[in-house]
Amino acid sequence: MTTGYQIVVCGGIVPDPLQTLDPVANPAGPTIKNEMMLPAVLDPWAAHALYEAAHLAKATPGSKVWLVSLGPKAKLQQVMMTVAQKVPFELVALDGQAGGFTDTYEVAALLAGAIQAIPGLDRSRLLVFGGWESASRGAGATLQMVGERLHVLDQFQGVDRLAIAADGSFQILERIEGGRHQVSTCAGPPAVLGWATGSLPEPPNNSQVGMANMRTVMPALHRAKPAKVGAEGVTFARVSLPSQRRDTRIVKDLPVGEIAREIVAWITGA
Amino acid sequence: MEILRTLPGDDVRQILWRFADRYDLQMLVQSARSVARGPVARLVAEGARNSHAWTDQKASLLKAFDESGITGLFMDPEQGGFIEGPKNLALALVAFELSWVDGGAATSSLAGNLALAPIHERGTPEQRDTYMRRAMPPQPDEDRQIWRGAFALTEPLPYVGVETGLLSGRVRIAEWVEGKEPLLQVEKRGRFITNMGFANFVTAAVDSGDERIKGSCMVILEETDPGMFDRGAATRKLVHQLSSTGDPVFSLRVRASRIIGGYTVKDGVLVPRYSHGEIIEAVFRRTRVTVGLMTSAKLLSAVEPVIRYQRGRFRGGETITPGSPRYELGLQQKEDVLQRLIDVWATGEAGASLGFAAARLFDELDPLERAKDEIFARQGIGGGSAQMKALRRLQKDALEFLALSAKPAGERDAALEADPLVRFLLLDSLANVLCPACKLWNTGYGATVMREAVSLMGGYGITEDCPGFLGHKWMDAQLEATYEGPEAVQRRQLSLTMVNELFLEQFRMWIGEMREIAWRRPGTGACTLATAMEVWRWTLAHLQRATDADGAKLYHGTRQGVTFPLADALCWLLASRQQILDVLELEAKGPDNPVVAEGLAGLISFLTDLCHVQSARAAGEVGRICAELVHGYNRHPTWDGEGCGTSCGLGELDPLASFVPGVAGPAGGALEGSGHVRPHPPKAGPCVRFDGLEEFVRLRLRLDGCLTGARLAKDRAAAQLTTVMIPEALDYPQ
Incomplete structure (x- = not known):
């Protein structure tokens, strides 16, 4: 029996945040203008989860990482050209719509189905990782539903740290209000961890890792099955970008102490 | 009308430059980009370029190159590298990505490869094994220093x-x-x-x-x-x-x-x-292509920041309200700035097309060259002149292969088709032209056009704050035109290689290819280009046999006033041709990729217009250069007896008046008893006759007519710049 972890990271793709993201309505529902043509990146929250997963797997011999990703196959392929160079993983691809206007319930069902279909997966050692929310829409619900469907009841959201104790139990830091963390302990796998930012930097690209990953990524993309996902029956009353607020005041020769006092007053709401 | 919705992305470039099926290269591009738009851009933004010294700050880039796989790219897998086979296209793509931000960073990376290249190309197996391994970044389990x-x-x-x-x-x-x-x-x-x-x-x-x-x-x-x-x-x-x-x-x-x-x-x-x-011949013929692409990257990198600058130029003014044309379009309300940016973009596309085509050609040529060396070694034929002599004997076979290649498969000579020496000869004749053409035109003319890009930013363009570092790039382009063989060296090489019979025969076939494309896709400018190619071909043939007014041979190694401009003219044609071929590739393959298929019609329409703009510009240059060379070495007639003998007689200009309005008008009456035209006071001098040049005159006239629609294409393309969606911000610091 393996002592390593079977870590499945659920991670979608989102448009590059530097692009112009302009919500528009079309007959099938809302979408981002020219979304298909915009460059995409791995959802930043999911990316943190992936780096944490790879770090844990490297530190725990016998572990393996899968990345389960739902998105248009062609766009997934482009994103993989970068992501696959970061850390070792095996891709499980689902060819379907990605973005902020799909139904979370449907997405969770597809992801859970894909995880269940991974050959030889040891559910007793399973850790389901993902972002606690998404850059395309912060519903924060998908991962919880994936866990429920897999009957994994130990779930943690907004995770910033996972420490493994000598007895194999976990100590987990979850974000709570006020910039503080809640510390939980868990006996061990299986568990669902929805990551916040974690604490690891983005790994540099490694061409050797990339070439090794690509041996499984490309076949996975080729055999990716079409996955019907959308938001049938859902009506979007309104979609818009968060409004930007910028208050600029130009003041010359303000002493540093005065600037500091203003910042403190702003933070404390005084 | 379908419009250009976004700037061309990676999926589009992969098809245009033919690496859509090479995931190793796609990963490499992303890797190089992350270095370019990360550590490299940060260094430039922090002012690291403001010192001549090699600093720790600059040295940090070497580590970034090592970690990202850029350093190890040059090596074969058995030496620790990760890309199998020839690497010309791979190196070209890396240089392109790095130069998108900073040419010096690209040079730093390439110089290491240049040091290894003599060993790679001509070193003994022991030398290759020793130095290539030492130059490979150490793996995590290795305790050694990398050699640079x-x-x-x-x-x-x-x-x-x-x-x-x-x-x-x-x-x-x-x-x-x-x-x-x-x-x-x-x-x-x-x-x-x-x-x-x-x-x-x-x-x-x-x-x-x-x-x-x-x-x-x-x-x-x-x-x-x-x-x-x-x-x-x-x-x-x-x-x-x-x-x-x-x-x-x-x-x-x-x-x-x-x-x-x-x-x-x-x-x-x-x-x-x-x-x-x-x-160095073996080394430079490959690395020069890469340098050519560095300048093209600069031009294409200028498009986004210039559009953003143009649109936001007046925002923030008290009277400029959101929604007003001045707020939304800024400088883009003016036709001139749009059309000049189209010139920059079209030049960048043409240069990139030419450069990547040359890089791919060398990837194809490398194994053939090795096969050639092995065959000759078996035959006891040494290097240098012995090989050249042996290859000259095969020239006839290669010409026959070309003649048969146009025929149906069953009528071709299978033996010739399979002969690696014949294939080597054909590709080598192209490589010997495309390499210097790319280095010469992409960098030389590219530097000129880069100045235009800087000027589109106004005073901002020549400050360190200019988004996209355009001022730096303009200066850098001048070095790229100089190092690894300055423009004169490239022109000299072209003047020798472009007269190779094998190249000229392929060039002749390309004219037919462009005519066929013109029939199928009239808006590409292929028709214009085909005629310009005919003009160039006719001019070369004429200059090779003609003499100047003093009887001296025109096409001669020492007459750089003849050979060099003709080499320049050829470069315009080669770049424009490859640009058209790339767009046709995208049109054919784009629908298979769902990402590209969305909005493909608008993109193709725009890129086609860019082709038309560029082919018209190329045709103009070729026409001007060829006309100067064909006519310029004949002495202008004067109003003496001999001069009148070579000038137009009464009535000879009349037929030309139908397409050159007014040409016959000022000629006035005949000189008494001479039968020749009399100088009219407002007329500068006697008009020359075109004896023996009728075909050239016909081609030039046709060339002018072939420009039909080119300016409409430019208008259409320029209009697209006002609506194309660009990112909110540049993806590297400034």
Whole structure:
């Protein structure tokens, strides 16, 4: 029996945040203008989860990482050209719509189905990782539903740290209000961890890792099955970008102490 | 009408430049991009270019290159690399990505490869194994230092620079004990040598200074060799400051086994297997393509920041309200700035198309060249002139192959098709033209157009704050036009290689290809280009047999006033042709990719218009150059008896009046008794006759007509710039 972890990271793709993201309505529902043509990146929250997963797997011999990703196959392929160079993983691809206007319930069902279909997966050692929310829409619900469907009841959201104790139990830091963390302990796998930012930097690209990953990524993309996902029956009353607020005041020769006092007053709401 | 919705993304570029099926290259592009738009851009933004010295800050880039796989790219898998087979396209893509942000960073990366290239191309198996492995970044389980190299050819004036044969560096026998390997004393001074700030080894070109050594060679020098390894002062260059450049001095004692490619001993004389000229020819013909692409990257990188600047130019003004044309479009309300940006974009596309086509060609050529060498080795045919002689004998076969290639498959000669030597000859004849053409046109004309891009930013363009570092890029482009063989060297090479019968026959077939495309896709400008190609071909043939007014031969090695402009004209044609072919590739393959398929119609329409714009510009240049060359060496007639004999007679201009309005009008009456036209007071002089040039006149006239629609294409393309969606911000610091 393996002592390593079977870590499945659920991670979608989102448009590059530097692009112009302009919500528009079309007959099938809302979408981002020219979304298909915009460059995409791995959802930043999911990316943190992936780096944490790879770090844990490297530190725990016998572990393996899968990345389960739902998105248009062609766009997934482009994103993989970068992501696959970061850390070792095996891709499980689902060819379907990605973005902020799909139904979370449907997405969770597809992801859970894909995880269940991974050959030889040891559910007793399973850790389901993902972002606690998404850059395309912060519903924060998908991962919880994936866990429920897999009957994994130990779930943690907004995770910033996972420490493994000598007895194999976990100590987990979850974000709570006020910039503080809640510390939980868990006996061990299986568990669902929805990551916040974690604490690891983005790994540099490694061409050797990339070439090794690509041996499984490309076949996975080729055999990716079409996955019907959308938001049938859902009506979007309104979609818009968060409004930007910028208050600029130009003041010359303000002493540093005065600037500091203003910042403190702003933070404390005084 | 379908419109251009976004700037072309990676999926589009992969199809245009033919690496959609190469995930290794796609990953490499992303890797190089992350270095370029991360550490490299941060260094430029922090002002690291403002010093000549090689600093720790700049040296940090080397680590970034190592970690991202850029350093190891040059190596084969058995040496620790990760890309199988030829790497010309891979190297070109990396240089393109790095130059998108900073040319010096690209040069720094390429210079290491340049140092290794003599060893890679001509080194002994032992030399290749030793130095390629040492230059590979260590793996996590390895405890060793990486070796970095420099390529030392250029010397202080008056020695090797443009003239690569004039070496002052010397190699002598220091010690030669019977039955043992000779020891050599190498004296070499370098100038403008890249990577000198940190190089652990140098591949240096030297000539024999000893009657016991025959000719020139290249030797490998290491920093720990006994003697002097002086890195020299940093060059006070104004450009590419993220690369380390210095003027080193070497006085070192090395074993003869450091001669690149090895040597033999004949009658007591040490004979290097390869002269320095043979080695640098093999090296530069590949690396020059990459340099050409560096300037094209700059041009294409300018598009987004210029559009953003144009649109936001007036925002923030008290009277400029959101929603008003002045707020939304800014400078883009004016036709001129749009059309000038179209010129920048079209030039960048054409240059990139030409450069990547040349890089792919070398990828195809490399294995054939190795096959050729193996075949000749089996036949006992040595290098140099013996090989050239053998290849000349095959020229007829290659021409026959071309003649048969247009016929149905069953009527072709299967033996010829399968003959690697025939295929080598054909590709080699193209490579010998495309490489210098890319280096010459992409960098030379690219630098001129880069100035235009800078000017579109106004005063902002020549500040360090200019988004996209356009001012730096303009200056950098000038160096790219100079190093690895300046423009004159490229023109000289083209003047020799473009008259190769094999190239000319393929060029003739390309004219037919462009005509066919023009029939199928009239809006591409292929028709214009085909006619311009005919004009160029006719002019070359004419100049090869014609003489000037004094009876001197026109197409001759010493008449650079003839050969060089004609080489320039050819470059315009080659770039424009490849641009058209790339767009047709996208049109054919784009629908298979769902990402590209969305919005493909608008993109194709726009890129087609860019082709039309560029082909018209190319045709204009070719027409002007060819007309000057064809007519310019005939003496202008004067109003004397001899002059009148060569000028138009009464009524001869009348037929021309139908398409050159007014040409016959001012001629006035005839000189008494001469039958020739009389000078009319407002007319400058007698009009020449075109005896023997009727075909050229017809082609020129046709060329003018072929420009039909080119300006409409430019109007359409320019209009697209006002609506295309661009990112909110540049994806690298400024």
